[in-house]
Amino acid sequence: MNKEVRVRFAPSPTGYLHLGSLRTALFNYLFAKHNKGKFILRIEDTDQSRKVEGAVENLINILNEMGLNYDEGPVVGGEFGPYSQSERLEIYKKYSDELLANGDAYYAFETAEELDEMRKVQQMQGKQTMYDRRARVLTENEVKEKLSSGIPYVIRLKVPLDTEIKFKDIIRGNVRIETNLVDDQVLLKSDGYPTYHLANVIDDHLMEITHIIRGEEWLTSVPKHIILYNAFGWEVPQMAHVPLILNPDKSKLSKRQGDVATEDYLKKGYLKEALLNFMTLLGWNPGEGEEKEIFSKNELVELFTIEKVNSAGAVFNVDKLNWMNGEYIKNYDIDKLTELIIPFLNSSGIDTSDIAKTKRVVFAIRNYISKLDEAAEQAKTYYYEVSLSPEQSELVNSETSKQVFESMIAKTDLMLEITIDNFKPMLSEVQKETGIKGKNLFMPVRLALTGEEHGPELGLIAYVLGKDEVLCRLRKFV
């Protein structure tokens, strides 16, 4: 008896995927997969003035890249298509005609200027700004006359007055709004395109959507939608309005205060697994005292329930994202991580053609970075010529340092290869032999090998450089 769960992610193509949209898509995806249902992508491109070239392709790419593959939608198709609203215009026309015929909608002929004027007056009077429903009183003949004379028109929703709309949101519980406060929303614009409200209701019904999971900014327009469902005699899907993602100052996450496009984060070297993990935990938690925070996508699918989504907005905390991304980097498969890091190294001019060495480098730097774009900075040590400041070179060229290097060279020469495990014991022997220890022993070696006073443990450095390179760098100072 349970219907198959069908949910949709219905973005308007803006040219990039906003983090808030990413999370909405993510929640829809997780909910669908958890319930063994379908995740549908629908493009809400009904605003011709906001058209962006290539935006749809970009959206699909990024969604796929993030692993949020949809079951039905543009490109992949499905039995409820087309999945772009701009290709469904006749459908909206048909249903708006039906509303007109049943008296649930009406024609209106005001110009944009007239509406502006109306609002201005309302504002001055301190009244609520909304359409004053003036066209409701037009007679059939007046309407006919205006239509035949070619005056541009819109079709507006005829909101039933003096009552209230009650509904239950899965996340927010019961909500009620008086219909007198609900605007006679434009449903069909004068260019023949539908507004969000009309298209959304019709498509959700036609595409047999069972659960609407979308951002909180839509909560107050739910009554308009319910009025439409009622007018058509359709069942209202279940609804869940997820909280917004916020800037540190608690306003809605915006460009002004940092990057908001998913693409930007990928470019900076955040791993998609980490991003998905982090975004899910923004406003959701498995609860019941679960203290784990690192979850694979499969685990999230298994655990995710929409009821556990928080109702309050969540501040986007980059510090925590960085930490989590670092956790993923530390534990990632080394071959895959190397593959991901190579482009970042190349773009800094590092030659990665020696794959074996590159892999050793990645192994060495993974504990030192929290984003992939920090890799080049950390990796430089292993690739560039050593250059020292006057003080540093004085230390390296001191008598004791020379002793250390000579002893090391002799011992290293005898080694088959340097490993992380055998380098340190070798240094211990050098210490015994020369009587030089502590900082006087290690710092010259560090400087000779890397040219820097800070860095990973020496064993790691020697291992990455390899025997030949280590010898080569040491010999420069004896």
Place this chain on the structure above:
RNA sequence: GGCGCGUUGGUGUAAUUGGUUAACACGCCGCCCUCUCAAGGCGGAGAGUACGGGUUCGAUCCCCGUACGCGCUACCA
């Protein structure tokens, strides 16, 4: 202005559907490890649950009010 939604340390979240010294993670501070910087290990500071009233033997949890924040208030989504 109107309407709606929200409010647990700085941030993200917990707290067996009223009974806990209010827990965990990030961040911050300190210690250990150590040649250095991270990582790691250990420890610490930081909220009495926005505020004020109720209900109750007992409220983070239920009810009311206030404050504050956010959202919506377009022929944008």
